[in-house]
Structure formats: structure tokens, C-alpha cells
Amino acid sequence: MNNSGKSPHILNASSSLLGFSFVVLTGINSIGVADKTNIDEIAGIAIAIFTFSCIFSFLSIREDRERKSKFYESVADYIFLGGCRHSSN
Numbered sequence: 001m002n003n004s005g006k007s008p009h010i011l012n013a014s015s016s017l018l019g020f021s022f023v024v025l026t027g028i029n030s031i032g033v034a035d036k037t038n039i040d041e042i043a044g045i046a047i048a049i050f051t052f053s054c055i056f057s058f059l060s061i062r063e064d065r066e067r068k069s070k071f072y073e074s075v076a077d078y079i080f081l082g083g084c085r086h087s088s089n
Contacts, residue, residue, distance in 0.1 A: 007035035018050035
């Protein structure tokens with residue numbers, strides 16, 4: 001069982017940021033400025049990053065083996081941090 005307890009928090013935060021990234025991408029495309037800016041590309045990359053973070057944090061929560069659970073949690077954590085760093089630029 002996962003003892004650190006970070007995975008549920010990573011899943012919650014990354015799914016929220018994933019939803020926000022979808023809203024940004026949809027808004028940019030609906031107002032028609034996607035051709036003039038790079039925001040849609042940045043939002044698309046953020047969507048991919050936060051999707052992988054969600055998947056690995058979910059796998060960490062579901063995994064019964066401690067070692068593999070910690071590995072998934074660590075991967076989710078690094079991907080999430082990379083996504084937050086990427087989104088802030």
C-alpha cells in the first residue's frame with residue numbers, strides 16, 4: 001500500500017489543471033486566435049503532460065506492491081512538476 005499519500009493529491013491537482021488546459025484550448029480555438037498565438041500548442045502540451053501525470057498517479061494508488069507504487073508515484077510527481085514548470089513559461 002502507498003504510504004506517502006502524495007498520489008491522491010497529484011491526481012487531484014493534475015486533473016484540475018488538465019481540465020483548465022482543456023478550457024484554455026477550447027476558448028482559444030473558439031474565438032479564432034489560435035493561428036496568431038502559440039497558446040494552443042502550449043495548452044496541448046500541458047494536456048498531454050497532465051494526462052500522463054493522472055495516469056501514473058492513478059496507477060500508484062491502485063498498485064498493491066509497495067515498490068511499484070512508489071515508482072509510479074515518483075514518475076507522476078516528476079511529470080506533474082514538469083507540467084507545472086512548462087505551463088508557467
